[in-house]
Amino acid sequence: MAIVNPAAEAFAASDRAEPEAVEYPGERASWLQVAPLVVVLLLFFGLPMLVVLAVSFFDFSRTEIIPAFIFDNYIELFRSEVTLRLYASSLKFAAIVWAVTLVLGFNIAYFLVFHVRGLLFQIGLFLLCTVPFLTSNIIRMISWIPFLGRNGIFNQALQGAGVTSQPLEFLLFSDFAVIVAYVHLFTLFMVVPIFNSMARIDKSLLEAARDAGAGRFRVVAEVVWPLSRTGIALGSIFVVTLVMGDSFVVRTMSGGQSASVVSALQNEVAALQYPPAAASAVIMVIIVTLMVAGILRVVDVRKELAG
Amino acid sequence: MAPSASAASGEVAVVGVTKRFGETTAVKDLSLTIPHGSYCCLLGPSGCGKTTILRMIAGHEKPTSGDVRIGGQSVLGLPQIERGTAMMFQSYALFPHRSVLDNVAFALKMRGASTADRHAKARELLTKVQLEKFADRLPAQLSGGQQQRVALARALITNPRVLLLDEPLSALDEYLRLRMRGELRRVQKELGITFVHVTHTQLEAIAVADTVVVMAQGHIEQAASARDIFVAPRNAYVARFVGGQNVLSGSVESAMNGVAAVAGKNGVRYAIPVGDLRPMRGSPLWGSIRRDRVAIEKIAPGAKPTTGLNAVVGEVHTLENQGSYVKVTLDLADSEEFVAHVADENFFAHPLDIGERVVARWSASDVKLLEDGPIAEERTPAGTAMATAG
Amino acid sequence: MHGDDTRPWTFYAFAAFFTLFVLFLYGPMIVIYILSFQGPNGGMTFPLNGVSLHWFSALVSQTRVGDIAGSFVRSIGLAAIVAVITVALSVLAGLAFRRRFRGSAFAFYLAIASLIMPGLFVGLGIALTFRLLGLPTEWFTTGLGAQLTWTLPFGLLIMFAVLGRFNRSYEEAAIDLGATNWQKVREVTLPILLPGIIGVALFGFTLSYDEIARTALAAGARNTLPLEIWAMTTNVTSPTLYAVGAVTTIVSFIVIILALGSIAIVQRRRAAAGMRTE
Numbered sequence: 001m002a003i004v005n006p007a008a009e010a011f012a013a014s015d016r017a018e019p020e021a022v023e024y025p026g027e028r029a030s031w032l033q034v035a036p037l038v039v040v041l042l043l044f045f046g047l048p049m050l051v052v053l054a055v056s057f058f059d060f061s062r063t064e065i066i067p068a069f070i071f072d073n074y075i076e077l078f079r080s081e082v083t084l085r086l087y088a089s090s091l092k093f094a095a096i097v098w099a100v101t102l103v104l105g106f107n108i109a110y111f112l113v114f115h116v117r118g119l120l121f122q123i124g125l126f127l128l129c130t131v132p133f134l135t136s137n138i139i140r141m142i143s144w145i146p147f148l149g150r151n152g153i154f155n156q157a158l159q160g161a162g163v164t165s166q167p168l169e170f171l172l173f174s175d176f177a178v179i180v181a182y183v184h185l186f187t188l189f190m191v192v193p194i195f196n197s198m199a200r201i202d203k204s205l206l207e208a209a210r211d212a213g214a215g216r217f218r219v220v221a222e223v224v225w226p227l228s229r230t231g232i233a234l235g236s237i238f239v240v241t242l243v244m245g246d247s248f249v250v251r252t253m254s255g256g257q258s259a260s261v262v263s264a265l266q267n268e269v270a271a272l273q274y275p276p277a278a279a280s281a282v283i284m285v286i287i288v289t290l291m292v293a294g295i296l297r298v299v300d301v302r303k304e305l306a307g
Numbered sequence: 308m309a310p311s312a313s314a315a316s317g318e319v320a321v322v323g324v325t326k327r328f329g330e331t332t333a334v335k336d337l338s339l340t341i342p343h344g345s346y347c348c349l350l351g352p353s354g355c356g357k358t359t360i361l362r363m364i365a366g367h368e369k370p371t372s373g374d375v376r377i378g379g380q381s382v383l384g385l386p387q388i389e390r391g392t393a394m395m396f397q398s399y400a401l402f403p404h405r406s407v408l409d410n411v412a413f414a415l416k417m418r419g420a421s422t423a424d425r426h427a428k429a430r431e432l433l434t435k436v437q438l439e440k441f442a443d444r445l446p447a448q449l450s451g452g453q454q455q456r457v458a459l460a461r462a463l464i465t466n467p468r469v470l471l472l473d474e475p476l477s478a479l480d481e482y483l484r485l486r487m488r489g490e491l492r493r494v495q496k497e498l499g500i501t502f503v504h505v506t507h508t509q510l511e512a513i514a515v516a517d518t519v520v521v522m523a524q525g526h527i528e529q530a531a532s533a534r535d536i537f538v539a540p541r542n543a544y545v546a547r548f549v550g551g552q553n554v555l556s557g558s559v560e561s562a563m564n565g566v567a568a569v570a571g572k573n574g575v576r577y578a579i580p581v582g583d584l585r586p587m588r589g590s591p592l593w594g595s596i597r598r599d600r601v602a603i604e605k606i607a608p609g610a611k612p613t614t615g616l617n618a619v620v621g622e623v624h625t626l627e628n629q630g631s632y633v634k635v636t637l638d639l640a641d642s643e644e645f646v647a648h649v650a651d652e653n654f655f656a657h658p659l660d661i662g663e664r665v666v667a668r669w670s671a672s673d674v675k676l677l678e679d680g681p682i683a684e685e686r687t688p689a690g691t692a693m694a695t696a697g
Numbered sequence: 698m699h700g701d702d703t704r705p706w707t708f709y710a711f712a713a714f715f716t717l718f719v720l721f722l723y724g725p726m727i728v729i730y731i732l733s734f735q736g737p738n739g740g741m742t743f744p745l746n747g748v749s750l751h752w753f754s755a756l757v758s759q760t761r762v763g764d765i766a767g768s769f770v771r772s773i774g775l776a777a778i779v780a781v782i783t784v785a786l787s788v789l790a791g792l793a794f795r796r797r798f799r800g801s802a803f804a805f806y807l808a809i810a811s812l813i814m815p816g817l818f819v820g821l822g823i824a825l826t827f828r829l830l831g832l833p834t835e836w837f838t839t840g841l842g843a844q845l846t847w848t849l850p851f852g853l854l855i856m857f858a859v860l861g862r863f864n865r866s867y868e869e870a871a872i873d874l875g876a877t878n879w880q881k882v883r884e885v886t887l888p889i890l891l892p893g894i895i896g897v898a899l900f901g902f903t904l905s906y907d908e909i910a911r912t913a914l915a916a917g918a919r920n921t922l923p924l925e926i927w928a929m930t931t932n933v934t935s936p937t938l939y940a941v942g943a944v945t946t947i948v949s950f951i952v953i954i955l956a957l958g959s960i961a962i963v964q965r966r967r968a969a970a971g972m973r974t975e
């Protein structure tokens with residue numbers, strides 16, 4: 001016969017009461033605090049994305065979109081060789097811009113973190129790089145036109161210095177101009193995360209490497225580069241998604257010669273062909289997500305960002 | 308039974324407290340009573356739960372089970388204003404965006420005191436800690452020792468009945484640390500309130516406290532006066548942690564007239580007093596001998612040293628000059644560290660060399676029994692450690 | 698680091714590289730500002746045919762160039778609203794993430810996804826959603842919402858950075874000294890976080906003020922300034938475009954200087970080095 005000890009029972013009950021509150025103290029408060037942001041994002045991002053997914057299966061006529069569930073839009077997409085060309089173009093730009101911004105971003109971050117002395121100087125120079133980012137993208141983009149044009153500053157300077165006798169045509173309204181504009185606009189997205197990662201590196205690690213006989217370059221290769229991986233991954237994600245998702249830069253700077261997936265999409269939207277545009281968007285999102293997932297396999301970004 | 312404590316009393320009672328953080332148990336069913344107006348140190352290595360206890364008394368953590376009472380009344384769940392405790396944080400946590408004066412006056416501002424009133428009171432306190440000239444500076448402009456005095460003043464402005472100090476001296480350099488010890492002691496005596504001070508530094512605890520509570524892994528190993536902790540450690544853990552003792556151990560060979568002969572490793576033998584207790588043959592037994600009660604004798608070349616139960620032969624392993632004595636560490640055959648503190652005149656009159664074989668000798672009456680192993684069951688188990696008043 | 702005072706040759710190499718980069722960043726913009734002072738008969742590129750404010754006055758007088766004044770006012774107003782909302786929601790959400798809570802991963806990835814999703818898709822989605830619901834798109838409703846999908850994740854990331862360096866014992870000390878939760882937040886948490894909060898406001902404002910991709914499809918009938926400028930790039934062939942660029946950048950600079958200035962003032966009143974004790 002089991003003897004029940006009421007005190008023990010009470011104790012055990014209070015132990016069992018609200019185990020989750022003990023596991024996650026203050027959880028309710030956090031839910032309340034994060035709710036507004038989540039609601040706004042669900043309303044203006046989550047829901048619209050689902051709608052795009054739904055519309056990608058719709059039918060359409062010249063005047064309206066017709067709710068349906070057909071795969072025609074996707075089939076068209078996969079059958080058209082324009083799609084392939086567009087993706088090739090976008091991916092080409094993404095790859096080149098990624099490489100250039102990585103080289104630039106890494107070196108600039110390295111300079112700011114390891115060569116600049118004095119916190120004030122570091123912050124000052126960092127701000128110097130950041131301020132243009134806080135001004136209008138469009139203006140910064142079109143400011144390259146008078147710079148690179150046939151009668152632009154660059155050509156005039158080259159001709160004035162006697163390097164060339166004819167203006168260089170390829171500078172503007174070409175793939176070159178597109179890449180220059182991308183690099184101009186997006187390098188900062190590489191610099192900031194890499195700067196962040198590098199600033200966290202314990203300086204004594206570098207000293208230990210020098211101590212062990214590593215030359216300047218080896219120190220960077222063996223210590224700095226591996227420890228900046230998170231920043232590089234983050235920056236890469238930013239740059240790749242920004243380039244793949246762009247239509248404004250490629251339209252303007254290529255003079256209409258090149259196109260990107262999204263600029264073609266913008267055309268479809270202008271023609272009110274929403275379902276094909278939606279299908280194109282869905283495919284693009286899948287592809288970019290795969291690229292991002294690939295980058296994320298290298299590094300756990302959440303731990304780095306949110307602690 | 309002690310008379311019931313009045314509400315104003317600063318007696319702190321931790322009753323059967325357990326604290327779990329997810330999977331880990333930081334404190335296991337711990338009970339402790341700290342008398343009103345005493346200075347109590349919680350001493351132990353990191354992770355032993357001492358800071359957790361302190362924070363539970365302060366109300367910054369809630370016990371998973373058990374009670375915390377101050378002045379006889381439970382303070383669990385009470386808002387800060389009603390607890391009567393104040394805490395000094397390890398990093399001081401002085402508000403960087405407020406002047407020293409505003410920092411000290413902060414608690415009064417929270418209670419709605421007028422600006423004139425609280426500034427006046429704050430200035431009074433700053434004068435007491437000799438910082439009245441710094442009232443309008445920012446904390447960043449003060450030295451570490453000054454910041455600590457501000458933190459102290461800030462905590463005291465509410466006239467708490469219990470002051471809780473979380474490793475208050477560890478951010479200071481050695482010289483300041485030694486000076487501030489005396490300051491804290493002096494302030495406590497002057498105010499007459501209860502101090503609970505968490506530290507991992509043994510000598511600091513002994514220097515300031517009336518009662519030292521040695522903790523390990525969430526429970527109390529020994530709670531006793533500072534003197535008793537040093538001269539009469541209860542078990543091998545306390546003896547080793549507090550320092551100043553050598554731990555002797557081995558298995559019992561025989562017990563006669565209140566003394567057990569114990570065989571350690573590799574033929575070393577000790578005598579450990581056991582009083583009325585009757586340890587079984589072959590059971591393990593522990594004892595301690597103070598390091599400053601051990602005399603070192605050189606061995607004349609060719610002579611065979613006489614040992615016996617209160618002496619061992621060993622090789623000098625390290626020598627450390629500690630000013631008024633030299634710390635001589637011997638390498639015994641049984642691999643436990645054996646240390647003798649030799650007064651400096653004696654040492655330098657007949658210096659030793661590293662590697663030299665010597666005899667360490669002590670008097671039998673200086674050896675104390677430790678409550679480890681089977682012998683511990685024969686004594687009353689120390690389930691509830693009652694801290695004694697100093 | 699290098700203990701001695703002499704700098705290795707790599708420093709000069711890097712410094713030169715950095716200077717080139719800064720020129721690369723600022724050069725073209727400066728060209729446009731100079732060109733905005735183009736003489737009345739000048740063209741879109743150099744040489745400068747005299748110096749005048751002709752094209753600036755053309756901004757306000759000619760309606761041919763579009764609704765500059767209107768879109769300008771709309772953009773400023775919208776940016777201010779976006780800044781306020783972004784600060785409120787990002788600060789709250791940032792505080793939420795200090796604790797572990799179920800669903801935190803979902804919220805986090807939702808924000809990140811919103812950040813890297815191409816803006817046009819978000820705009821397209823919003824336009825389609827509201828169209829299907831039969832509701833109109835307006836710059837102050839859907840335009841606002843679209844821009845928030847860009848600024849909120851940024852604000853959240855900034856709060857993560859700021860809160861990561863925030864020492865919680867300040868808050869504990871406040872509680873210990875008798876502060877209620879509300880007093881603690883008002884007297885200790887927010888004042889110490891203030892520089893970060895100003896940063897979030899700055900980003901919220903400027904990101905909204907310059908935003909084009911998300912707003913393009915979600916703004917409704919009335920354009921914001923960037924959309925007006927975009928329209929101008931295709932059908933305006935005079936330096937008026939540069940004048941617009943100069944003016945809008947001046948506004949951006951004013952906002953940036955205000956924000957950075959207030960951060961500097963706050964920090965100076967606090968001797969920022971004292972955020973940690975030694």
